[in-house]
């Protein structure tokens with residue numbers, strides 16, 4: 001039930017406060033001894049200052065501190081724990097920071113400029129990707145392109161890839177390879193501007209992107225043209241899959257073809273028409289985020305020089321927009337699985353960063369007892385046992401409430417009436433109803449889609465130069481640490 | 495206009511099926527929309543067994559494609575974003591096309607409804623709207639759940 005980290009005998013021997021600990025009445029508390037072991041481990045630990053050969057950036061879209069907490073409890077409870085004591089893989093990374101996520105012109109950020117900041121080292125304009133601060137949304141004549149981390153890695157002979165559960169042309173993956181004045185130009189852009197899917201193929205042709213796995217088949221074929229897993233939506237009628245076929249890039253479209261792909265050659269995988277399925281709804285024929293992450297690392301590792309991989313759990317964000325905590329947390333568990341899989345495949349020369357681009361307006365109610373289902377009703381704290389009492393806590397209206405609620409969104413208790421006004425009250429809830437995977441938690445402000453929030457997110461890191469993260473940092477610092485870990489450290493070593 | 499639908503309700507907002515079939519309402523199998531599809535989007539046993547029969551399906555009315563229509567889309571969870579309002583957004587796979595008995599009074603997208611109608615399976619393209627559906631409820635009436 002405690003922090004499951006490796007603690008060596010040496011580390012315990014080095015513990016500075018062992019003598020102090022023995023005298024205290026709390027010294028036999030399991031909580032106390034676990035904290036002592038962690039202290040010893042941290043005293044003994046040394047910073048990893050070798051140059052990073054590989055960088056893996058994990059982004060769970062919309063997974064702020066609150067959402068990460070929800071995923072932690074959800075996974076722990078799935079494994080039979082009360083939940084609070086559980087740790088996600090990145091919870092155990094030695095280095096972390098709080099990350100400020102605002103955009104140049106937005107207090108509440110969107111996923112395009114936030115991912116852009118991570119990939120270029122500079123804040124960007126709302127709804128734009130990898131353009132300088134003079135960018136005007138939706139106006140490609142204002143595009144002043146920034147240099148990308150992917151291009152720097154590629155120029156240095158390293159491989160670059162990404163995995164994403166939305167379309168490969170969606171904001172977060174697009175920030176790895178594209179520049180655009182409008183993040184919605186997936187397959188269509190005004191005269192004289194370049195759509196994002198075309199830019200991906202351009203970057204594969206240029207040898208910058210070696211692995212691209214996700215959804216978005218529709219973005220690669222002409223309007224109405226049937227392709228594997230979907231139907232084209234491109235008004236220009238271009239068949240980008242034909243262009244890809246001429247580039248010695250493998251094209252895969254399901255779990256089977258992905259598994260069979262030649263790991264030594266570039267690959268694009270388009271596994272769904274638009275977004276890939278939520279983990280909860282995923283058919284076996286579609287690869288999971290973990291399947292894609294493993295395949296991407298196997299591909300990229302064939303380059304002895306190293307690689308940059310970005311992995312996005314993009315549908316955590318979508319489920320939260322839908323006001324559905326269950327799917328957000330289940331996709332979060334799949335994200336954690338992908339991190340564990342990556343950790344097993346890499347060694348000390350790989351910098352692993354886990355973060356989010358922004359938070360949502362998710363909140364967690366009180367005062368709930370231990371083990372209250374994080375997707376269930378807030379159950380009362382028990383006086384005579386560790387676990388909750390099994391009795392729901394009642395609000396002032398005499399009704400139970402769920403642990404999770406949202407500040408706004410489709411779950412609003414204020415419902416549109418026939419005269420166009422909004423009114424309502426909190427309905428009576430049962431545990432069976434609220435733990436259903438399709439349940440939308442109660443929200444306050446009525447909106448068709450729940451929103452992002454400007455609150456800080458967390459970042460966790462392990463590997464070369466991970467110790468450069470700390471305190472509260474601006475999001476663009478991620479690029480600077482990645483860049484130093486690979487290039488700065490390399491220069492210093494020479 | 496469908497005469498039976500007109501007779502069923504003056505307001506057209508809620509109420510149940512035509513009075514002629516009212517006595518059989520209790521016998522209608524009632525399920526949630528998700529019980530029509532498996533994860534791989536094949537039809538469930540419930541769907542295939544009840545093809546051509548009147549069933550009651552719980553779901554949510556997506557923001558209608560156009561005003562004053564007898565057509566709407568039923569979704570499994572509230573359709574948080576209108577696919578026609580957001581650039582290149584897509585319908586989820588697990589939807590149900592509903593052809594109601596009469597012009598529908600719009601029910602907010604986040605209010606659970608029950609739609610009763612005859613279950614029709616197989617891909618069909620609406621000649622007027624161009625909307626492609628895999629499963630439909632025909633001759634339907636709907637009410638708040």
Ligand SMILES: [Zn+2]
Nearest residue numbers: 062111317452
């Ligand atoms: Zn979002």
